[in-house]
Amino acid sequence: xxxxxxxxxxxxxxxxxxxxxxxxxxxxxxxxxxxxxxxxxxxxxxxxxxxxxxxxxxxxxxxxxxxxxxxxxxxxxxxxxxxxxxxxxxxxxxxxxxxxxxxxxxxxxxxx
Amino acid sequence: xxxxxxxxxxxxxxxxxxxxxxxxxxxxxxxxxxxxxxxxxxxxxxxxxxxxxxxxxxxxxxxxxxxxxxxxxxxxxxxxxxxxxxxxxxxxxxxxxxxxxxxxxxxxxxxxxxxxxxxxxxxxxxxxxxxxxxxxxxxxxxxxxx
Numbered sequence: 385x386x387x388x389x390x391x392x393x394x395x396x397x398x399x400x401x402x403x404x405x406x407x408x409x410x411x412x413x414x415x416x417x418x419x420x421x422x423x424x425x426x427x428x429x430x431x432x433x434x435x436x437x438x439x440x441x442x443x444x445x446x447x448x449x450x451x452x453x454x455x456x457x458x459x460x461x462x463x464x465x466x467x468x469x470x471x472x473x474x475x476x477x478x479x480x481x482x483x484x485x486x487x488x489x490x491x492x493x494x495x496x
Numbered sequence: 497x498x499x500x501x502x503x504x505x506x507x508x509x510x511x512x513x514x515x516x517x518x519x520x521x522x523x524x525x526x527x528x529x530x531x532x533x534x535x536x537x538x539x540x541x542x543x544x545x546x547x548x549x550x551x552x553x554x555x556x557x558x559x560x561x562x563x564x565x566x567x568x569x570x571x572x573x574x575x576x577x578x579x580x581x582x583x584x585x586x587x588x589x590x591x592x593x594x595x596x597x598x599x600x601x602x603x604x605x606x607x608x609x610x611x612x613x614x615x616x617x618x619x620x621x622x623x624x625x626x627x628x629x630x631x632x633x634x635x636x637x638x639x640x641x642x
Contacts, residue, residue, distance in 0.1 A: 403526070405522075405526060405529075405554055405558075406522045406525075406554075406558045406561075406562075407521075407522025407523055407525075407526060408522070408523065436547075437547070437550065437551055437554065439551060439554045439555060439558065439617075439620075440555055440558070440614070440615075440616035440617040440620055441558065441614075443616055444612065444613035444614050444616065445613065447610070447611050447612070447613065448611070448613040450611075451611045468547050468551075471547075472551065472620070475620065475623050475624075476604050476605065476616045476619065476620060477604065477605035477610060478610060481610065481611075
């Protein structure tokens with residue numbers, strides 16, 4: 385999985401490309417989120433437009449960090465989640481936990 | 497139907513498409529999932545069905561690696577992919593572990609579980625596949641997609 389992180393208006397925009405599943409992909413994203421939290425960055429937009437699969441490990445990671453970051457007054461918002469990512473998150477009942485936006489700009493501006 | 501696949505639709509003619517044994521590690525099982533997706537694509541299985549099968553296989557293999565093999569890559573997990581003349585797909589995933597009781601799996605959609613960082617794999621498999629059978633005390637799963 386490729387992970388690209390950039391900062392826009394005090395918001396970390398994390399672009400993922402590839403399957404978010406157990407192993408290197410989930411480990412890399414965990415590290416990215418831990419670094420963001422360590423730096424005090426709790427406003428996060430995660431672009432899932434190029435994520436064709438999110439397995440239960442990926443879901444667990446997303447909801448765990450969503451809870452941690454919300455405890456610190458921040459949020460993880462999803463931008464352009466793929467059709468299959470949405471289906472999977474809905475199937476296990478966690479889609480409603482996330483704010484979802486059509487693009488990065490709208491998600492970033494929602495933090496203003 | 498071979499006795500080893502006794503659970504599922506009645507059928508006497510299953511075609512073996514893949515039979516892979518791989519080390520119990522996450523990179524190896526990802527390759528198996530991708531191989532299954534590519535095989536189903538070659539058979540012109542619709543994208544939605546391919547996605548559902550691939551995610552269910554990913555979950556079954558992940559369970560086999562973590563719970564069946566204790567993340568020990570010296571152990572092996574086996575995955576077989578078969579189809580019948582009606583286009584129904586049968587997948588089995590087996591590990592050398594002691595198994596588990598699928599009845600003890602909790603409902604991840606309950607309020608107290610919704611933020612849990614684990615415990616959704618078997619639930620997902622049951623949602624994605626049309627028939628799910630646990631054999632050998634849970635160390636083998638057989639899943640049908642119609």
